[in-house]
Amino acid sequence: MRCDFAHSLLQGYFDGELSGRRAAEFERHLRHCAHCATELVDLDLLRDRLQLAQLYEPATAALRRKINAPLHAIAPTTAVLRPLVWHWLAAAAALLFVATLLWRVGHGLRGDDYQAELAGEIVDAHVRSLQPGQMNGISSNDERVVAGWLEGRARFAVPVRNFTNDGFALQGGRVDVIEGHAVAVLVYERNGRPINVFIWPTRERDSPPRTGSWQSFRWVDWRKGKKEFCAVSDVDLADLEHLHQLINSSA
Amino acid sequence: MNDFDAEDRLRFEQLVLPHVDAAFNLARWLLRSRADAEDVAQEALLRSYRFFRGFHGGDARAWLLQIVRNTCYTWLEKNRPMELNMEFDEELHLQTCATPETLAIAGDDRKRLTMAFETLPPRFREILVLRELEGCSYKEIAAITAIPIGTVMSSLSRARRQLHSALVNSLQGARP
Numbered sequence: 001m002r003c004d005f006a007h008s009l010l011q012g013y014f015d016g017e018l019s020g021r022r023a024a025e026f027e028r029h030l031r032h033c034a035h036c037a038t039e040l041v042d043l044d045l046l047r048d049r050l051q052l053a054q055l056y057e058p059a060t061a062a063l064r065r066k067i068n069a070p071l072h073a074i075a076p077t078t079a080v081l082r083p084l085v086w087h088w089l090a091a092a093a094a095l096l097f098v099a100t101l102l103w104r105v106g107h108g109l110r111g112d113d114y115q116a117e118l119a120g121e122i123v124d125a126h127v128r129s130l131q132p133g134q135m136n137g138i139s140s141n142d143e144r145v146v147a148g149w150l151e152g153r154a155r156f157a158v159p160v161r162n163f164t165n166d167g168f169a170l171q172g173g174r175v176d177v178i179e180g181h182a183v184a185v186l187v188y189e190r191n192g193r194p195i196n197v198f199i200w201p202t203r204e205r206d207s208p209p210r211t212g213s214w215q216s217f218r219w220v221d222w223r224k225g226k227k228e229f230c231a232v233s234d235v236d237l238a239d240l241e242h243l244h245q246l247i248n249s250s251a
Numbered sequence: 252m253n254d255f256d257a258e259d260r261l262r263f264e265q266l267v268l269p270h271v272d273a274a275f276n277l278a279r280w281l282l283r284s285r286a287d288a289e290d291v292a293q294e295a296l297l298r299s300y301r302f303f304r305g306f307h308g309g310d311a312r313a314w315l316l317q318i319v320r321n322t323c324y325t326w327l328e329k330n331r332p333m334e335l336n337m338e339f340d341e342e343l344h345l346q347t348c349a350t351p352e353t354l355a356i357a358g359d360d361r362k363r364l365t366m367a368f369e370t371l372p373p374r375f376r377e378i379l380v381l382r383e384l385e386g387c388s389y390k391e392i393a394a395i396t397a398i399p400i401g402t403v404m405s406s407l408s409r410a411r412r413q414l415h416s417a418l419v420n421s422l423q424g425a426r427p
Binding site: 008010011015017053054055056057062063064068217 | 280292297308360364365368383408414
């Protein structure tokens with residue numbers, strides 16, 4: 001007879017993926033479950049066998065050459081200039097995790113699990129950003145078109161302004177969901193680089209901008225009119241602060 | 252060519268190219284063919300290069316492997332759509348293993364394991380390749396295969412059980 005644990009915890013235990021608490025829980029179970037003990041040995045034997053068989057097949061030198069050669073022939077800019085909606089939107093989604101970070105900071109989640117939780121969120125955001133077909137959004141530089149598209153989808157009024165004359169050209173918008181909350185995303189372009197402004201409703205009072213960086217990204221976060229804004233990009237921080245002023249004075 | 256392009260390429264070479272082996276290995280096992288895997292891995296790498304600006308840090312291997320995986324599935328859909336609906340079939344597997352020529356090539360364990368891997372449905376094959384050959388964590392597997400992290404454990408459990416069962420079958424098939 002199969003043991004319930006064999007299907008789930010046992011795998012995680014074997015792969016060293018359980019937290020200390022759950023591993024201890026499984027070990028208590030293991031003391032009186034011969035089935036799981038046998039299965040662990042089987043898994044171990046199978047893994048040894050796979051290691052021994054050296055099934056891993058590395059790329060051939062010919063493939064490496066084939067990959068390297070075109071890199072020097074393709075101009076990466078051709079892809080960037082392509083007016084594809086989802087290209088911008090994919091970039092927007094890839095930055096989602098920074099918004100998630102702020103979301104968590106904003107909600108005061110700072111336990112011991114904070115780092116682990118954050119890592120999980122980053123992976124989740126990453127997964128979402130890489131899913132083809134998930135980038136539902138609108139590509140337009142028309143404020144009314146983008147606002148109209150967001151209306152009803154975001155479940156709160158999103159102020160949409162195009163600041164092309166100030167060097168921040170509106171590219172479009174989309175909606176994402178973070179921890180069950182609808183988040184609107186406006187996409188701007190500054191000197192060829194995308195800037196994503198994540199917007200979500202908040203009950204907190206207005207706040208001055210906070211800035212920070214994560215890897216190669218910089219962000220500016222502020223609250224105004226029961227909405228929280230977070231502009232994220234790899235452009236200069238001064239540019240993000242400029243965009244913050246433009247949005248704040250227009251809102 | 253401006254500085255920005257050169258910088259992008261350098262970043263691509265540093266972050267993504269070290270994972271060409273992983274890309275080929277995953278494609279080889281998903282497509283069950285080295286020749287097809289070379290083509291598809293090459294295509295996936297070029298795609299990842301073209302859209303490299305969509306990648307802003309994080310786990311480059313998981314990012315690349317997800318592109319490889321999606322390219323493989325698109326390729327399979329176009330060229331061998333039947334395989335995507337493939338279910339593990341013990342009877343079929345037994346028959347396959349029992350033919351004289353398969354018995355002959357099942358002589359050594361590497362070939363037996365290869366055959367057992369290749370009888371698994373692609374979804375199980377990929378999760379085993381990622382975990383056992385590539386050494387990916389559950390989080391990475393979830394990111395690459397787009398399944399919730401909570402189901403990685405149960406998927407792995409089923410995949411391992413099927414592999415085990417395929418190996419047992421191949422032993423039975425090899426007996427006179």
